[in-house]
Amino acid sequence: MTEAMNGQEYILFATKLAREAGKIALEGRKEKIVSYQFKSSHKDLVTEIDRQVERFIVAKIKETYPSHGILGEEGTNIDGGGNSSYRWVIDPIDGTTNFIHQGINFCVSIALYQGGEGVAGVVYDPSRDELFSGERGKGAFLNGSPIGFTGEKKMDESLIGTNLIWVGRTRRLKLEESIYRLANVSRGVRSLGAAALELAYVAAGRLDAYLGLYLSPWDYGAGKLIVEEAGGKVSNFDGDSLSLISEKQGLLASHPSIHGDLLQFLKRE
Template sequence: MKQLDSKPSIPYVVGSKSPLAVAINCAAKAGEWIKSRLGTVKELSTKYSPQDLVTDVDKGAETMIRKLILTHFPNHDILGEEGVAPGAAASEAALAKAKASEYLWIVDPVDGTTNFVQGFPFFCVSIALAYKGEVIIGVIYDPIRDEMFVAEKGKGAYMHGNPTRVSEEKLLADSVVAVGFNPDRTFAAPVNLKGIVALSEATRSLRAAGSAALHLAYVAAGRLSGYYEVNLNAWDSAAGALLVRESGGIVTDTAGNPYDIGVRNLVASNGKIQRQLLDVITAAGATGLH
């Protein structure tokens, strides 16, 4: 079995293309198609809540990505947002089943669907590959800016061939941190708002641009010092979490435990402010943990 990684513990099954090349190709092709459909949405519906939107473009992009992946890796499994029923319980059940897969692709065809519908230019394609539950490849593509963020476990992270590195801020008070307004208005939104209020007083400034994956890519690239949100899904965070880690940062759950694809309440940072972020969120009762 051919090995692409320097660590022999992770064997990659390689077809006519490497998994990384396939992920990049999928993201690029889907991203360009999504960009071409901006402003032309024909079917708009909701999922878990009136704030949780899905379009024909989301569905079409996921179908495109699935077909491309399975062309090269027909025996691999795929966990895509559009193939899972709405709500946290359904997401957790789908992930629990998928975790048994040896090779699992985790796909969000349009992360930031509400932005896409509004014509707000902050959305992306997010694709990750996990081997026995551990993410080994992460790709995030922003078609509006034509920025391709790529990470491979143990090999670093890059944007168009240039290494990405997290920011240098050592104090939360000097940091710009991203937050999210989760579409789950019953549980997650009130919890997130507690954290947002607390962080607004502890940071230099907050940003909420509406794409978990791009927020994580921006932490990896040093454009943000951190990111916090409760009630995310694996497809929101898998690729971005690897980008952050391979760029020198830290990703944990809101209790400070190491990230895995089952983490739903997430804190990511340059590593230097991680403890400060966690302390503020904990003190505010905003961990989202029962």
């Protein structure tokens, strides 16, 4: 296959790949006790299944698109060959802690970018068999049915997803008071523990916004595109575009009606 393929063919490839990867994850999760290792801390976990799924995804991409670059959470960082500007951004299992403890609320995230612009992205929840997808200029979908934002939204009727509650840097960045105030002026705050899945939920209207701190490109690569194709807004905490180069960024994705209000909440003195 060549780089001249259109976005729909990339979506079909990513969809098939995510479903196959999800099946591997589910097979690996059949054991009630999943062995794991620590990465940066006791809260940052990785299993052999994470690594197995990433190896599988990387091998399939290299086989099909040998000139494309690949960036993965579990250490994959392959530059594109020749003059290729395409790069796959993958998280083999987003929500590893949920995967270990619950067996639900985790997902496979696969996105393709050309330069800094998303081409195709999928977030697959194998435990519920839900596949969220977005293709540049073609919209967002859940299991093939269109999803998107409709009407206006107000803060007092919005349900907000976030990881700010438990990320230590929230206090150091003086965001702790903001998140407490946000809980009071919104309908409620939730923390699922899987950024890619929470972004997909924003696109599907299950959440009205997601605020994430200390996120890497593989956390939001696919979800960002899906939210944008659904008609939502995605930015960093200052309202600027996100970078696929920088790690550990703050991210705000939301219904377009409340994005400005949320940015105000995030302003630091």
